[in-house]
Amino acid sequence: MRWRPICRRKTRRRTSPPRGKAQTTSPHWQDGLLLPEADAVRRAAEILNGASRVAILAGRGALGARAELEQAAQLLGAPVAKALLGKAVLPDDHPYTTGGIGYYGTFGTHAAMAQCDALLIVGSTFPYVEYYPKPGQARIVQIDRDPQRIGLRQPVEAGLVGDARAALEMLNAQLRRKQDRSFLEMAQAETRRWYATIRAAExxxxxxxxxxxxxxxxxxxxxxxxxxxxxxxxxxxxxxxxxxxxxxxxxxxxxxxxxxxxxxxxxxxxxxxxxxxxxxxxxxxxxxxxxxxxxxxxxxxxxxxxxxxxxxxxxxxxxxxxxxxxxxxxxxxxxxxxxxxxxxxxxxxxxxxxxxxxxxxxxxxxxxxxxxxxxxxxxxxxxxxxxxxxxxxxxxxxxxxxxxxxxxxxxxxxxxxxxxxxxxxxxxxxx
Missing domain, CATH: 3.40.50.970 (Thiamin diphosphate (ThDP)-binding fold, Pyr/PP domains)
Incomplete structure (x- = not known):
């Protein structure tokens, strides 16, 4: 048998881009809109409409929902306490906010949490449970993008899994404006007393x-x-x-x-x-x-x-x-x-x-x-x-x-x- 050399086809080698060559990346964060279930929104509205002294706790998850948070506070006559990560959610001199909560909290926040019969948590998992309402005192509604965070700190009756802005828009559409503003006015008075007190240090x-x-x-x-x-x-x-x-x-x-x-x-x-x-x-x-x-x-x-x-x-x-x-x-x-x-x-x-x-x-x-x-x-x-x-x-x-x-x-x-x-x-x- 006559020996024959094996002929190999020439193929073009695929090479990766040279090291250091610029690659394309998006400079923008892309995300979708997550909406809560309609039944959960109805349940949350029933709880908040049925309460007489509603407080709100807002965290960093509410940063993009300032107007909707303000509307909820106005409808509910609710003072808004801010977790530290949510300090920029509302201006510190906003008439509806009592300032911080917890160890760095205020007289207004302390009074609101001690006397509320319902609490709306928006975009917060503030961890220090001793500063929440006492067990059994308040019915709790929570809004969060992450379902694993619903009920993480407190037992929740209505959990709205979704974007804070969209969830608040849906909720606000079903809230009735409370005519009795005495709970809000009490918290505002305590907040004013707080700022007058710390002024002495400043x-x-x-x-x-x-x-x-x-x-x-x-x-x-x-x-x-x-x-x-x-x-x-x-x-x-x-x-x-x-x-x-x-x-x-x-x-x-x-x-x-x-x-x-x-x-x-x-x-x-x-x-x-x-x-x-x-x-x-x-x-x-x-x-x-x-x-x-x-x-x-x-x-x-x-x-x-x-x-x-x-x-x-x-x-x-x-x-x-x-x-x-x-x-x-x-x-x-x-x-x-x-x-x-x-x-x-x-x-x-x-x-x-x-x-x-x-x-x-x-x-x-x-x-x-x-x-x-x-x-x-x-x-x-x-x-x-x-x-x-x-x-x-x-x-x-x-x-x-x-x-x-x-x-x-x-x-x-x-x-x-x-x-x-x-x-x-x-x-x-x-x-």
Missing amino acids: VSERQPMNPSVPVAALGARLPPDAVLVADSGHHTGLVARHIRLQPGHDFGVSGLLASMACAIPYAVAAGCAFPGRPIFGVIGDGGLAMQLGEFSTAVAMGLPLKLLVLRNGTLGQIKWEQLLFLGNPDFGVAVPGIDFARAAEAMGARGYTIERPEQVGPVLDAALAAPGPAIIQAIVDPHEPLLPAVVSDAYAEHLRKALAKGATDAPAIWAALGREPARSMMGKHRV
């Missing part, structure tokens, strides 16, 4: 400086298109209470308040997502010490980031959790002193320092007028309490035990508890 001229002073002053200077981020710590409550967001503002924070040192990465992300918008951040000295190097990213990118750091030499939230939650003296919460203004200058940015209340306005004005990133450090009182709007019997007893056991600078803490707004929060437990 204008305090005492030294060492109350941390509310620079936080409130920064809030009053936010431009209309500002993006605000906060870290996790003592200052988070100050931002929640003393910065009044307005229409056009955006806000970012860790949802479960456990991501310490997140403020600068959040701020950098905001600068990338919203080019041209001014970015503001509030952070504690503990968080900034952990993530200080990331500020150099903001410098390298030339972001318009103004970062207010509250220097009190302590991990304030951990300290007050030890005192209030456990009844133990503070332990292991000291933060080494760092001159963050000089650190900012070493990175090529601007650094400012505020040590006295009368410096707050001029220094903030100078920092906000300067181009590029800057750190403004405010030296504040380490003994200023972090308290819920209404201190429970258990918290008061824990606090007494902790101070009696030898908490650091106990006399200074006792003195702070006797000043407003802590005095009003302590209520019957006043020192």
